[in-house]
Amino acid sequence: MIRVAAVGDIHLGPDSAGGLRPAFETLSECADLLLLAGDLTRHGTADEAEVVAGEVAALDVPVVAVLGNHDYHSDQQAEVTDVLAGAGVTVLEGEGTILDIGGVLVGVAGTKGFGGGFAGRSGDEFGEPEMKAFIRCTRRCADGLRDALDGLRDRGCAVRIALTHFAPVPDTLAGEPLEIFPFLGSYLLAEAVDEAGADLAVHGHAHMGKEHGMTSGGVRVRNVAQPVIGRAFAIYQLPVDAQGNRSRQSFDSGRGTSR
Numbered sequence: 001m002i003r004v005a006a007v008g009d010i011h012l013g014p015d016s017a018g019g020l021r022p023a024f025e026t027l028s029e030c031a032d033l034l035l036l037a038g039d040l041t042r043h044g045t046a047d048e049a050e051v052v053a054g055e056v057a058a059l060d061v062p063v064v065a066v067l068g069n070h071d072y073h074s075d076q077q078a079e080v081t082d083v084l085a086g087a088g089v090t091v092l093e094g095e096g097t098i099l100d101i102g103g104v105l106v107g108v109a110g111t112k113g114f115g116g117g118f119a120g121r122s123g124d125e126f127g128e129p130e131m132k133a134f135i136r137c138t139r140r141c142a143d144g145l146r147d148a149l150d151g152l153r154d155r156g157c158a159v160r161i162a163l164t165h166f167a168p169v170p171d172t173l174a175g176e177p178l179e180i181f182p183f184l185g186s187y188l189l190a191e192a193v194d195e196a197g198a199d200l201a202v203h204g205h206a207h208m209g210k211e212h213g214m215t216s217g218g219v220r221v222r223n224v225a226q227p228v229i230g231r232a233f234a235i236y237q238l239p240v241d242a243q244g245n246r247s248r249q250s251f252d253s254g255r256g257t258s259r
Contacts, residue, residue, distance in 0.1 A: 002106055002159050002240060003030060005061070007233040008037025008204020009225040011070065012051045020055045023232035028060035030235055032101045036089070037204035037224050038068025038112060038165030046079040053087035062099050063089045066110040068165035068204060092163065094144025096152045104240050106159045107152030109196075111145045113166030113189050113203070114138040117182035141166075142188035149196035159238050162193045162201040162219075171213025172223035173206045190215040199238055 005027055010020065027034055034056070041048035049071075056063050071080050081091045090097045092110030099106045116123045116138045125135045145162060152160050167173055167185030176184060184206050193201050194217030201215065204225040211228055213221035224234050 002101055002104060002238040003032045004035060004161065004200065004202075004236045004238060005031035005033065005233040006035040006037060006202045006222065006224040006236065007226055007229065008068065008165065008202075009039040009207060009227065010036075010052070011039055011042045012055065013042045013048050014051060017051045017054060020232055024055060024059055027233075031061055031233075033061050033099055033106065033108075034059065034063045034233065035108065035161070035163050035202055035224075036063065036065035037163060037202055038066050039070040039204055039225075040065065040068065040084075041071050041080065044071045044073040044076055044080060046076055046083055049080040049083035053083050053089070056089060057087040059088075064097060064099075064108045064110065064163065065089050065091050066093065066112050066163050066165055067091065068112060072112075092148070094141065094148060096148035098152065098155060098157060104159065105155070105157045106161070107149075107155070107157030108161045108163055109145055109148035109152055109198075110163040111141040111148075111189075113141045113145075113164040113168070114186060115166060115183040116186035116188065118170045118185070118187045121181070122187060123182060138186045138188050142186070142192040145189060146192035146196045149193070149198055153197065158240060160198045162189075162198045164189055164201070164203045165205050167203050167206055167209070167221075167223065168193055168201055169213045169215055169221050172203070172211065172221055173209045175208040175210055176206050184209075190217075190219075190221075193217070193219050200236060202236075
């Protein structure tokens, strides 16, 4: 069993230092890795990233993250990434990373993603240059996610997880105003996940959404924005068989911890 802890939208700043550390220190008891689904800071400054780094440094489980829109706000995303990397966090953007967990190769592919909307009600690369640039940004993110998932398959990963900040499906946006759905995610991310294949897709961003969703191809999607899950992290269990291959058993969602 691969136990995945995940949370997004923790929005840390100087006044929140130490708030999550006690819960994160329990991760080795209940999880094999921690995924951070973006919006780790409030305004995307290096100083705020230092607070995040303090919460996750030297944990007993590997930490993999993507950045969110808040983490880009101050145009210091490179500095934020460097600070997190200095604390041992693997920050992904159009890339994948492989973790050896008890002899099972677990691959995580990550991108921030972007908006554009969902099938039937989405933007297109047509018209003004600004609109074309908007959708092209999303397409680049989706292409990077697809390529990263493909690469993880080719490298023999038994379990593959797609990690984004923006949502790949509208299911997990239920509760958000319909008018802002195009700014919360894109069907292009789900297409990338379905085409390349994954065992789980994790995202944040939608504070008023719901936790559970699924792509049209049957990949389970989980919105782990902290206001949605209501706890320090959620736990998702991915069964593997005795040979370390992904099992066809049911996918379980644990409640995690409220600490």
